[in-house]
Amino acid sequence: MKSYPMIILGGGVAAGYAAKEFVARNGKAGKLLIVTAENELPYERPPLSKGFLTGKKQAGDIRISDAAFYRDHGIAVFRNFPVKKINFRERILEGPSGRMIGFERLLIATGSTVRRLNLRGEGQSKILYLRGIKDSRTILAKIEAGKRAVVIGSGFIGMEVASVLASQGVNTTMVFPDDRVWKRLFTAPVSAFFEDQFAGHGVAFMKSDKVVAVNAKPRGCQVVLASGSTLDADFVVAGIGVAPALELFRRTALEMRDGITVNEFLETSVPEVWAAGDVASYPDRAFQRRLRVEHWDNAVEQGRVAMRNMMGADQPFIHAPYFFSDVFDLSYEFWGNTGGHDRVVYRGRPDRKQLSVWWFKRRSLCAALIMNRPQEEREFASRWILRRAQLDPQALQRARNLKSLDATFGQQACFKP
Ligand SMILES: Cc1cc2nc3c(=O)[nH]c(=O)nc-3n(C[C@H](O)[C@H](O)[C@H](O)COP(=O)(O)OP(=O)(O)OC[C@H]3O[C@@H](n4cnc5c(N)ncnc54)[C@H](O)[C@@H]3O)c2cc1C
Structure with missing residues (x-):
């Protein structure tokens, strides 16, 4: 049995950036192995619902590092290597056909698996999901052949896929249980803004409703909703959330709750x-x-920090949660966590597609959404959230620029990183 000083279990975003960090820290050739269930080198997942799904980007464009990087730095990558069992006591991974590999240090980066619907109807198999490059290719082929689609869910994946479908000329209807998009994350005015944008591109909404069956038809399928409405579609894409990929670790010594429990x-x-x-x-x-956090930036930064610590550093992970998303011609970013907020401040001109939203909890800034706003808003948002800076919401509302606010309030952190 071959053993490695370091193994990364999973070949996604965290793995790709951990490998880059290994090289940046002069990791030695032959010491690191990546094992991945996919037949791919680690790649960026966000383009799968954006540029890759429109056909503008190819597999080679979204790789985190190319094949020469792994070869030149002596990093082994075992593709098509789904790990079936793990033995922490003996420090062994078991892959396909009982193949064993030993490890001294291990980084678990198995990511998420998509939640699937359990519905009536023989058309169930027609529902497409999006997590990996193969899924994105399948949906791309459907876009090229189909004219009508139903998208189930109004989270990131649902919103991004619907925007790609509509911009590629597919007649798209979104079905979701809430009475507005983004209800769990954003405020009603933000939802209204996005709904206007989507409606302007021809996307129809079936709100406060859910899919109960998908029936196969000679061409495409019929989607049946709880309200009794039916929708004919050439294909259906569901984006109803993900769950952490923990199955492998059940009945092991690894402590888990909603995910794998780690310290700072x-x-x-x-x-x-x-x-x-x-x-x-x-x-x-x-x-x-x-x-x-189920977002790209978190995987990148944690992959880096974990690798540094595996290589002997002692660095805590301190980072403002962040994500970005693109729909139609809009790119927006979000920092922080809105949980328990008691006040919201809006800046900008939504009619010009310039908008920032600031969430407060007991006067300290806890989250911000920023779209097409001056660069300083992006910079201060993450800095203030990380510091849990005490700000005056009214002053933020009125301020022409944020530098003066930073001098007055931004330094009064209730938490110093
Ligand atoms: C379509 C799509 C669009 C997205 N867009 C955005 C965006 O716009 N903004 C944003 O912030 N975030 C976005 N995300 C989220 C972001 O991509 C994820 O948070 C990120 O990929 C997580 O990285 P990870 O390394 O934890 O997991 P992943 O990138 O999912 O990688 C996990 C890897 O582990 C492998 N694996 C799992 N189990 C095993 C096993 N037993 N054996 C071997 N290998 C295994 C998987 O095959 C996979 O290669 C998007 C995600 C998707 C799917």
């Missing part, structure tokens, strides 16, 4: 084993509670 250094309860990305539940310093 991203160490798990098993010695010399770290976890990063969608799968890791970490203690967030700024928010003083455990978070598990």
Whole structure:
């Protein structure tokens, strides 16, 4: 049985950036192995619902590092290697056909798996999901052949896929249980803004409704809603959320709750084993509670920090939760966590597609959404959230620029990183 000083289990975003960090820190050739269930080198997932799905980007464009990077730095990548069993005591991974590999240090970066609908109707198999490059290719082929689509869910994936479909000329209807898009994350004015944009591109909404069956038809399928309405579609895409990929670790010594429990250094309860990305539940310093974040930036930064610590550093993970998303011609970014907020401040001109939204909890800034606003808003948003800076919401509302506010309020942090 071959053994490696370091193995990364999972070949996604956290793995790709951890490998880059290994090289940046002069990791030695032959010491690191990445094992992945996919037949791909680690790649960026966000383009799968954006540029890759429109056909503008190809597989080679979205790789985190190219094949020469792994070859030149002596990093082994075992593709098509789904790990079936893990033995923490013996420090062994078991892959396909009983193939065993030993490890000294392990980084778990198994990401998420999509939630699937359990519906009536033989057309169920027609529902498409989006997590990996293969899924994106399948949907792309449907876009090229189909004219009508139903998108189930109004989270990131649902919104992004619907915007791509509509911009590619597919007649798109979104079905979701809430009475407005983004209800769980954003305020009613923000939802109204996005709904206007989508409606302007021809996307129809079936709100406060849900799909109960998908029936096969000679061409495409018929989607049946709880309200009794039916929709004919050439294809259906569901984006109803993800769950951390934990199955492999059930009945092992690894401590888990909503994800793999790690400390601020991203160490798990098993010695010399770290976890990063969608799968890791970490203690967030700024928010003083455990978070598990299913976004790109978190996977990148945790992958880097975990690798540094695997290579001997002692660096805590301190970072404002962040994500970005693109729909139609809009790119927006979000920092923080809106949980428990008691006040919201709006800046900008939504009619010009310039908007920023600031959430407060007991006068300290806890979250911000920013779209087409001056660069300083982006910079101060993350800085103030991380510091949990005490701000005057009215002053923020009125301020022409934020530098003066930073001097007055931004320094009064109730938490110093
Ligand atoms: C379509 C799409 C669009 C997105 N867009 C955005 C966006 O716009 N903005 C944003 O902030 N975030 C976005 N995200 C989220 C972001 O991509 C994820 O948070 C990020 O990929 C998480 O990285 P990860 O390394 O934890 O997991 P992943 O990137 O999912 O990688 C997990 C890897 O582990 C492998 N694996 C799992 N189990 C095993 C096993 N037993 N054996 C071997 N390998 C295994 C998987 O095959 C996969 O290669 C998007 C995600 C998707 C799917």
